[in-house]
Amino acid sequence: MRPTTKDLAEAAGVSLATVDRVLNGRSGVRQKTIDAVNAAIQEIGFERNQFAATLARRTGYRFAFILPKDGDEYLSEIIKRIEETKEAGRAEMLDIKVLRVDEHDPHKTARYLSRLKGQDYDGAAIMAPETPQIRDAILRMKERGILTIPFVSNQRDEDHHDFVGIDNLSAGRTVGSLMGRFTRPREGTIAILTDTMQARDSLERRLGFDEVINSSFQELTVLPTLETYGDVQRTYDIVRNVVSHQKELVGFYVMGSEARAPLEALSDFGDANQFVVIAHEKTPTTIQSLRAGKLDAVVTQDPGHLVRSAVRILRSKCENRTTLASQEKIRIEILIKENL
Known part of the structure; x- marks a missing residue:
């Protein structure tokens, strides 16, 4: 027979009312008592009937x-x-x-x-x-x-x-490895674009990316991260300036989760075969860009x-x-x- 809340109360040495408060996360219970109930749950193998518990909440x-x-x-x-x-x-x-x-x-x-x-x-x-x-x-x-x-x-x-979410350090390392392999044997610079570096996902992706590039692909130079703040016109201006002035550009990393504006700008201002482009997240635009050969890889999460x-x-x-x-x-x- 599966242990009941009565069995749990006896094992923990507390009342049924206290067990109910602990299981439902209510206030007014000392941490020592909560620990005792949790220890008893592990000891007797108590499993709560969640559907019944939800009904009991009304x-x-x-x-x-x-x-x-x-x-x-x-x-x-x-x-x-x-x-x-x-x-x-x-x-x-x-x-x-x-x-x-x-x-x-x-x-x-x-x-x-x-x-x-x-x-x-x-x-x-x-x-x-x-x-x-x-x-x-x-x-x-x-x-x-x-x-x-x-x-x-x-x-x-x-x-x-x-x-x-995904491990963003690992995601950045993954892109770094793909970028390094896809760009070989060329030497040159890599541009990175994101919405904001205040987002921890962007910060960790950049750290992971740099770790791989600096250790395994030292023929590549990574430019400072360019922030768009989600502004479409700013995105177009940044992409145009990078493509125009970075003559040794061999790779472009769209690090944020929204890739449509950067990819459309790259399509307008760059040659799809000129450099490697890698982005994040599966969307209609990234799928279309992959099929059209304007994007080399997408690192995504479901x-x-x-x-x-x-x-x-x-x-x-x-x-x-x-x-x-x-x-x-x-x-x-x-x-x-x-x-x-």
């Missing part, structure tokens, strides 16, 4: 995906997967909303986050740059009872192991897996249980024209 879970206001194709792909997950989760009493914030104004974003209330949201997956203002606002969200996890663009905190994993992790945190680590690991995928 309400489901209310989760938010807090995403940038500005975004293009990849963000649209994520939102589509959120809507799919929201529809599929109705039977499990999941209410999922998409909230948009101005990622270019950390003070404005922090004020927006400060208005979110614990009675409205149980948890939130947050895709925002790592700035002191946003970091502090997230800490205050937790104090108000809203569980948070970093989503795609990492926010480092004590729970960084719950980050939902948006559906990202969204489903975020919901599972948020729910597990609400229910004070662990998730299966192998199931939540987001894989780095490499796409080329031949394997679309």
Whole structure:
């Protein structure tokens, strides 16, 4: 027979009411008692009937995906997967909303986050740059009872192991290896373009990229990262200037998740065979560019897996249980024209 909550209460030496408070993450329980209940869970192999627990709450879970206001194709792909997950989760009493914030104004974003209330949201997956203002606002969200996890663009905190996204250092190393192999035997410079270096994903990708290029492909010189701030005209101006003035350009790395504007600008101002181009994320534009020979490779992560994993992790945190680590690991995928 599967152990019951009564068995758990006896093993932990506490009341059924205390077990209920611990399992549902309610306040008013000492950490020593929480540790005793968790130890008893491991000792007797207690597994909670999550469907019954949800019904007992008389309400489901209310989760938010807090995403940038500005975004293009990849963000649209994520939102589509959120809507799919929201529809599929109705039977499990999941209410999922998409909230948009101005990622270019950390003070404005922090004020927006400060208005979110614990009675409205149980948890939130947050895709925002790592700035002191946003970091502090997230800490205050937790104090108000809203569980948070970093989503795609990492926010480092004590729970960084719950980050939902690829290992961006490894992603940068992957691009570095591809770029070095694809450009050989030529020597020259590599240009890197991204939305903002305030985003930890861009920072870590650049670190990983430089690590591989500097150690294994020293015939290549990497230029300073160029930031577009999501502005289309600025993107066109940057690409035009780089292509015009960097005569030894052999590679172009689109490091951010939104590649349409950079790829369109490269198509206008450069020759597809002139240099190697590598981008991130599978979108209609990157797929079309791969097929047309204007893009050499795409390093991507599955948006559906990202969204489903975020919901599972948020729910597990609400229910004070662990998730299966192998199931939540987001894989780095490499796409080329031949394997679309």
